Amino acid sequence: MAHLRVIPKSEASAPRSMIEIRNLAKTYRTRGGDVPSLRPINLDITEGEFVAVVGPSGCGKSTLLKLVAGLIPATEGEVQIGGVAVKDPPDDVGIVFQSPVLLPWRSVLRNVMLPVEVRKLDRETHLARARKLLSMAGLEDFQNKYPWQLSGGMQQRTAICRALVHDPKIVLMDEPFGALDAMTRERMNLELQRIHHETGKTILLITHSIPEAVFLADRVVVMSERPGTIAAIYEVTLPRPRDLEIMGHPTFVDLTQKIRAHFYARGHLD
Ligand SMILES: Nc1ncnc2c1ncn2[C@@H]1O[C@H](COP(=O)(O)OP(=O)(O)O)[C@@H](O)[C@H]1O
Ligand SMILES: [Mg+2]
Known part of the structure; x- marks a missing residue:
């Protein structure tokens, strides 16, 4: 039993690190030279x-x-x-970029479903989730519209739904x-x-x-x-x-x- 360690309460309830960034640095190497960023x-x-x-x-x-x-x-x-x-x-991980980068040939709903398709997740459960997110975002009546039929704000809300659809x-x-x-x-x-x-x-x-x-x-x-x-x-x-x-x-x-x-x-x- 000696190998069983009792975790002290303070340690057990300490918040867990989710993202650890360690000595992270980036220099872009371009034809015009290095760009330390x-x-x-x-x-x-x-x-x-x-x-x-x-x-x-x-x-x-x-x-x-x-x-x-x-x-x-x-x-x-x-x-x-x-x-x-x-x-x-x-x-x-779900990502939302500065511009919504929606695929113009896909409907709003199918844009939101993209991460599900890419990750080959269960379609039915995620379809329900996508619809729920869209309705939360005030877009339930726009599921079958195309990105160009939406305002900038609606497009960005669509992108946020897309980032959340696989429940990252x-x-x-x-x-x-x-x-x-x-x-x-x-x-x-x-x-x-x-x-x-x-x-x-x-x-x-x-x-x-x-x-x-x-x-x-x-x-x-x-x-x-x-x-x-x-x-x-x-x-x-x-x-x-x-x-x-x-x-x-x-x-x-x-x-x-x-x-x-x-x-x-x-x-x-x-
Ligand atoms: N792909 C790239 N190639 C070369 N330089 C880049 C590239 N992406 C960004 N940079 C440069 O790196 C620096 C940091 O860019 P970025 O991370 O976009 O800054 P921010 O988001 O804070 O405005 C900028 O000087 C930018 O020009
Ligand atoms: Mg930036």
Whole structure:
């Protein structure tokens, strides 16, 4: 029995690391020369955590997200998801890009079903899930329409449904609401918060909106100029669920000001 170890309570209940980023760096090798885009980054994201990343334009935010998603190879270091080194896009990840990148020849529903087909998952159960997500996103009457028949906001909501259809544990989002008007964006923020609260997914969100980052995240990672690295990490201790009024809370105002101060001297955010 000596080999049986009793796990101390504190350790048993400690949050598990979901995404481990270790000395991760990227230099794009182009014909015009090397483009250093990310200096070594170290970051642990725990299961169920919501992390937002802000930083100046071109500092390597999208590069970071693509590395975590296994879409491009790292120059140095690695990303582990659930303890396994990421080489290709993992099944348990959903991605939302800045532009919705829907396939124009597929209906809304068939666009949402794409990850299910790619992963060869059960069609019937996921079809029901796709329909439920679309109706949650206010798109139930548009399932059989084509992307060009939708507004930009509706297309982006379709892309979000597509990222969630296979119920991934991790959702990576690269400025998903950048193209939306302010009202739609606020609604999407509330919706995203609800999804995070109800499903406990681990979310990594890149955004150029500091208030959006503070409103949604457990931690806000601030990146420095290209080649970017982590300049600071802010913990957001505001209680959840948060409503839009929280933006007037002294802690909220203080945090957004502190984060903004990183960029005062050097121009604006992406
Ligand atoms: N495929 C690529 N080849 C060469 N350089 C790239 C490539 N993708 C991005 N870069 C460069 O890497 C830097 C970081 O880009 P990116 O990660 O898109 O920044 P951000 O998302 O923060 O705006 C930029 O200078 C960009 O021009
Ligand atoms: Mg980008």
